[in-house]
Amino acid sequence: EKAGYKHFMLKEINEQPRAVRDTTLGRVSLDSGEVFLPDLQLTREDIQKATSLTIAACGTSWHAGLAGKFMIERLARIPVDVDYASEYRYRDPIPGSLGLLITQSGETADTIAAQLEMVSKGTPTLAICNVVGSAITRKASGVITTNAGPEIGVASTKAFTAQLTALFTLALYLGQQRGTVTPQQSKQYVAELAEIPRKLEEILRSVDDQCSELAKSFSTARDFLFLGRGIHYPIALEGALKLKEISYIHAEGYPAGEMKHGPNALIDETLPVVCIATKDPADPTSVLKYEKTLSNIQEVTARSGRVIAIATESDPIEHSHLTGLVEHTITIPQAPELLLPILEVVPLQLLAYHIAVRRGCDVDQPRNLAKSVTVE
Numbered sequence: 001e002k003a004g005y006k007h008f009m010l011k012e013i014n015e016q017p018r019a020v021r022d023t024t025l026g027r028v029s030l031d032s033g034e035v036f037l038p039d040l041q042l043t044r045e046d047i048q049k050a051t052s053l054t055i056a057a058c059g060t061s062w063h064a065g066l067a068g069k070f071m072i073e074r075l076a077r078i079p080v081d082v083d084y085a086s087e088y089r090y091r092d093p094i095p096g097s098l099g100l101l102i103t104q105s106g107e108t109a110d111t112i113a114a115q116l117e118m119v120s121k122g123t124p125t126l127a128i129c130n131v132v133g134s135a136i137t138r139k140a141s142g143v144i145t146t147n148a149g150p151e152i153g154v155a156s157t158k159a160f161t162a163q164l165t166a167l168f169t170l171a172l173y174l175g176q177q178r179g180t181v182t183p184q185q186s187k188q189y190v191a192e193l194a195e196i197p198r199k200l201e202e203i204l205r206s207v208d209d210q211c212s213e214l215a216k217s218f219s220t221a222r223d224f225l226f227l228g229r230g231i232h233y234p235i236a237l238e239g240a241l242k243l244k245e246i247s248y249i250h251a252e253g254y255p256a257g258e259m260k261h262g263p264n265a266l267i268d269e270t271l272p273v274v275c276i277a278t279k280d281p282a283d284p285t286s287v288l289k290y291e292k293t294l295s296n297i298q299e300v301t302a303r304s305g306r307v308i309a310i311a312t313e314s315d316p317i318e319h320s321h322l323t324g325l326v327e328h329t330i331t332i333p334q335a336p337e338l339l340l341p342i343l344e345v346v347p348l349q350l351l352a353y354h355i356a357v358r359r360g361c362d363v364d365q366p367r368n369l370a371k372s373v374t375v376e
């Protein structure tokens with residue numbers, strides 16, 4: 001049932017091209033660029049009237065929500081709040097016009113509690129969920145199903161990339177209904193989205209050996225830092241969570257620009273720092289962000305930190321500039337800024353996996369954790 005893979009986690013990492021493809025299947029038109037999400041049960045008027053959106057989720061699903069905020073704010077121009085579902089109901093929250101729960105299982109007690117809180121305040125809830133008929137989908141007024149298929153490994157992988165895919169289609173759909181994206185932009189985005197499964201296949205082919213090689217020199221580290229800016233920061237958080245939960249190495253995700261406000265004090269020659277330094281050359285804010293991230297990398301190397309960079313394919317001069325700075329670079333294909341997270345998380349998953357295997361950890365069943373957390 002592991003289809004020849006040593007662990008469910010590795011099998012599920014390798015299923016991501018299929019999971020992403022199935023999550024967009026029948027929901028986007030390459031010809032017109034239109035997105036169809038009838039199960040959301042929202043009218044154009046509902047969408048146009050919405051003035052804010054509140055996302056609640058836990059763990060990896062919360063990281064997807066943080067990335068989703070960038071997608072929805074950029075494409076649909078609706079302000080988005082993202083909450084830990086486990087914190088939500090302890091502060092008399094003010095929900096937005098719409099609530100959105102993100103959950104693989106649909107049975108997470110904290111997320112159910114957040115949904116009840118929203119519903120009790122009269123806010124309709126939407127769910128992005130991988131299990132049809134689960135508790136959260138039954139209570140939701142609209143659903144986007146992630147078609148990742150059953151996820152067995154406790155550490156979430158394919159459900160996460162499917163959630164990012166669903167959030168991207170949601171953002172584009174809301175943008176189309178609100179008129180904040182042009183038909184031309186929509187067509188381009190849908191075409192780029194359709195390329196993601198092929199790019200994931202390319203990454204799976206090219207980075208597995210590199211990650212297993214890196215695991216040799218980094219599996220004995222005591223701590224790890226993961227850095228990213230903008231939409232890449234939630235991916236840094238996700239990289240750190242994957243490593244923590246399956247290898248038991250302490251890891252933190254940090255916004256790259258916050259390092260100088262404290263955490264720089266941690267850097268020494270024993271600290272591996274994974275920096276997400278990807279960019280979309282067609283997007284000026286992405287380029288600016290990339291340049292700032294490069295100077296953050298310089299700050300780490302100047303303090304003898306050991307940098308592993310995740311970068312996009314770029315011209316040779318620029319590439320040599322980056323590789324001259326860092327100990328190792330993992331290169332991934334280019335994509336629009338909002339779609340890069342789906343690609344850049346894969347090397348982080350594989351790095352965590354290979355480090356955990358080297359350390360002899362039980363990858364599919366980490367200690368103290370359950371696949372579905374049904375207590376608050």
Ligand code: F6R
Pocket residue numbers: 058059060061062102103104105106107108111154155156157241245371372373
């Ligand atoms: C981490 C992980 C957990 C879950 C969290 C929410 O790899 O799997 O952090 O993401 O418990 O679970 P769902 O998405 O089922 O609500």
